[in-house]
Amino acid sequence: MPNYVVPRCYISRSIIGLARFYRVASPTCYSILSEHLKNQRIDEAKELFERIPSPNIYLCTKMIAGYAENLRLNEALQLFDKMPVKDTVMWNLMIKGCVECGNTEMGLKLFEEMTQRNVVSYTTMISGYLKFGKVEEAESLFSEMPQRDVAAWNAMLYGYFENGRVEEAVKLFELMPYRNVISWTSVISGLDQHGRSDEALLIFKKMVNFFIEPTSSTFASVITACANARDLGLGSEIHACVVKLGYQYDTYVTASLITLYANCMRMNDSSKVFSERLHINIVVWTSLLTGYGLNYKHKEALKVFGDMIRIGLLPNQSSFTSALNSSCEMESIDLGKEIHGVAVKLGLNTDAFVGNSLVVLYSKCGNINDGLIAFKEIPEKNTVSWNSTIVGCAQHGFGNWALTLFAQMVRSRADMDDITFTGLLAACSHSGMLEKGRRLFQYIPQSSSIEVTLEHYSCMVDILCRSGKLNEAEDLVKSMPMRPNLSIWLALLSGCKKHLNLELAERAADNIFHLDPNCSAAYVLLSNIYAFSGRWNDVARVRGNMRRRGNTKQPGCSWVNQMGIRHTFLSGDTSHPLSRRIYEKLEMLTEKLKEYGYVPDQRYALHDVEDEQKEVLLSYHSERLAICFALITTHGSAITVMKNLRVCGDCHSAIKLIAKIVDREIIVRDSSRFHHFRDGFCSCSDYW
Template sequence: MQIFPVLIKEFKFRPLYFAIPTLSRSLTSDAKHSNAVPRTCYSILVNFLLNRKIDEAERLFGKIPSPSIYLCTKMIGGYAENGRLNDALNLFDRMPVKDVVMWNSIIKGCVECGNVEMGMKLLDEMSERNAVSYTTVINGLLRFGRVEKAEGLFREMPEKDVAAWNAMLYGYFENDRVEEALRLFEMMPRRNVISWTSMVSGLDQHGMSEEALVTFRKMLGFGIKPNSNTFASAITACATMEDLVLGSEIHGTSLKAGFGFDAYVAASLITFYANCMKIDDSWRVFNEKMHMNVVVWTSLLTGYGLNHKHEDALTLFADMIRIGVCPNQSSFTSALNSSSEVESVDLGKEIHGVAVKLGFNTDAYVGNSLVVLYSKCGNMDDGLLIFKEIAEKNTVSWNSVIVGCAQHGHGKWSLALFAQMVRTGVGIDDITFTGLLSACSHSGMLHKGRMLFHYLCENMSMQMKIEHYACMADILCRGGKLDEAENLVKTMMPMKPNLSIWLALLSGCRKHSNIEIAERAAENIFRLDPNCSAAYVLLSNMYAATSRWNDVARIRVKMKRRGNIKQPGCSWVNLKGTRHEFVSGDRSHPLCDQIYEKLEWLGKKLKEIGYVSDQRFALHDVEDEQKEAMLSHHSERLAICFALITTVEGSTIIVMKNLRVCGDCHSAIKLISKIVCREIVLRDSTRFHHFRDGFCSCSDYW
């Protein structure tokens, strides 16, 4: 059942103000009462400006014969708020008399429109400046990172009020000048609640949450009453620290202070309880009052995702749309992330449609989540199209598409995208190189993988991480260079090898049937984690592939004694929002008879074109006929048969699997794609396989 039936409807937004009489009728009726003309026009003009109807306001303003300084100041501010700075400056220049409020208004307009230089020039021209004049320019300079210039202007101020000190304090934190902020706070002759709130918020945002909470306690000790922003900042710090006790105390204090229903306090509380894995308490905070504030809804939406309640998150997003709360950038990102986690491309497409209607389709953060969604759900082509639409691509955008292409076996695409990324000058991080090395691994590019790894070691300023060595070990193992991979792990790494690196080596040994190195890798794994079931299974499968059944039995007995249970192979298909799961030999599905009928039909067709099962992948010591039957009933084949009987003929089949696909199934699915004339996308534990017309995108290299 669709849970987003309302997404296909257009959004309708209610006007902010009641309808007002038309301008012509107002002027006509007021012409009979000359004393009422200015008052009526003024109220209509202010209404236009409040509704950001600048063109209507301009026309009305032009019809007022002698506008007052107050009205001219309002018009100047209106021009600036709508980005029409030149019109604001022209009107300002025409004014024969300018008071300090008008000067401050035009300076503020320059700063808000990004022209700080003009704001400074106007400040120099002022004959009578006040603290507001200086503070407005200081705020602008700090907003654009010109800290030294702001400091100079701050020192020039003849009289510094608390607002000016607060501007500098906030600006220091915004520009990552934490030490300067701390010194300034100590120097302040007078502090108000805004000063303390800036400290609490700034310290928390710079990874000093514990110090932020100490500051909050000091504030209370000095008798300063917190406002809603203070409480929100303190609760956010508790969320970062995951301090349930202190956060609950602050929650109680905020209720006593009368901020229990404040939207931003509620949003912070929802995030706090979600971070502490108390999502039911998050829901209770949310449910105490019906907030129409998007921040509150998004906090719960994100909290559900954090607590792995993705279905609840998607239901909440649908409710949000239904009652008319317009999602923001973060809402879409959280909802799309939940769609990715439940691997529901259908729901993701509906959310994508709403994002397009609201103009978020070119936003970097929403676009990044869409790229991840489509690539994770097996549709990399759509992921690439979304990537191209992103207006201002950031590092995460490039990383998402590079990693996505790597997972789908498009190694050359990943390298080509990396070359474009370098040309654009976007910052490269460790995730970029992990994606590139993974691309080389999945595409069999041993030589390019080596070159990239050495370039990373020798020319990049970033510190090499264990993930990079794990990727390089995987590249060497897949390329058959097992001795070189073992040497890399044992002698070349500056850090101690972890479980994932030894598992990569063990997995490579299985591919190339090198039991000697595999046993050494397994010894190191069991030294780190004696209960690592993946290592037991890999080693057991290697013994089974070479018919060493005594060793298989020994490994299984060892697993049983330690209480290790092999993770059962499971495959699933997402169909119309419902996940259909299958395990090997499964007969519990309602369509079981039809599934096995289709499976039998496929078996006959496979034999007709010469398919012979590879019994090395039958991991039990049984007769050949039993091995063949066991292989044909693997979970991925059952999932494919289910998709064949439930989806439109000719459409792409997408199957997910929790383990690595076995070699026999891989060979069989290549032929099945040719028999049924359909593309079959299979995502296993390591990558995506795209089967078309008897071939796989991995070129049998995975």
């Protein structure tokens, strides 16, 4: 006779029938109920439970626990109220359910109604208070405890660290009459998480001296502390100890070891730890993925991400964040979009951390519109979400958008920080909004506890210089309460180049060379100012000083990223395999430019040579070669070119016309900002 598999639903119904028939709950009924609760089939468990006529206290306790664990607090309370007899275990379980569901008021009410409280009752309430940041209430209850076991002390210790009360946690640890391995591990982990990794390692050494045997959690915490402290020596010793004790295959220990070697720039060792066994845990894979990113091995990082997908391991928020960051560093919007698609399928694109990474990716790769869409899809925006989007708008010259976002940020009562105002001031600078920039700068010290930083002063100097207020900018620098740094003087010197103020330029350069005699950017800027003014003897003098100090001018280069491959071009470059076609395209465009009335601005040649040679030098600038390469290798879509230096005025004029000639959007990111060229115009309105 063939064997048939009886469906689970028929078994459940049969058990229910037996229970009704015998008016008792059989052992099988207990096991079915437990299985339902274990697998979170709470409705099936409820149906079975309600058919049992006289459930005992054990069954009721299990059912209350099931309701509480599944955040069905009202049903748990209803069943609890029906119980004629309640033991201490049930009271504690109900209190725990209340605090885990966030209803500490109900938990306290039950706690106060208890006639026989024990140490577990107190500890449960204390943990609940600390979980929701009610530190003072937890302290008060802790002080009232008639007796305290080590679990109660550990609850306070852990809660202090979780709420950022590091000093109180350290003092409590010193007062503890008895400490177990959990106590020591909590202190090691807590100190490390609050940036005190060196102290965490000292605690571990003290723990070893007290002959406390570490657990896998202890090792994971102390190895993470070694990673954050970049202590490779101690980390390697602990690794050897971990192997001897057989903890090397623990998931979190493995992940910590991978992070240790990655942080210490030993990716070969990280990879070796990873390859010692087949891992199916996302934490381990994400540690390797993040480690490659930290070591600027972004291709390897993305390969790890791809391997995760191929073996069927679903990435988590951290995995997506690391993969998107690597795509961003590679400036590969194509790969980033593929990762974005996977995040959408898994429903993680709206996670704040993933969403923030998407905003940064699209903004840095030239697509601010998609960055704004990613921002809007984040339901719970944090400070990083707002800052990333504001900074992105600033980089693209959309100052009004940045200010609109700031107004929304104020209305939503989101926390602001110094980065918020740095982004806003940069937006005003790139959009020529002088008065709004002034008001924002004055608003910073009034808004909150945020202090005006050197970065804010640098942005304000830049705003004034771009608006031609050079004297006001110099006065602001002189009135600063802190010493101006290189960034501020360079902003002033750059403004002198735009408005050809030689006297102020020389004063700014003197201050720069006093701070850093080898600042190559200052030499180049001063040399260019002299060249613009036709003072070629001064140009030769500055360049001679630069050579004598061993400084060299950073060569201008531009690049285009296509499917993760970077194509780089220098001025007059002929090394690319497609050089012949690139120069043919360039010659064709040069002829077209003349038909549209383009006349080269020879001031930007910056060399004392004949006019014809200046024209040739200008036409072979790296950004033009990169644009021609993109034109012959792509069709119809927008072209994005990256440049390491600021785009020159002549190329800026030429690219506006090229965009009109080829009828395509051309996006150029230089060292200052993004330029969106379309139909003969640029998004910067010729203000950069």
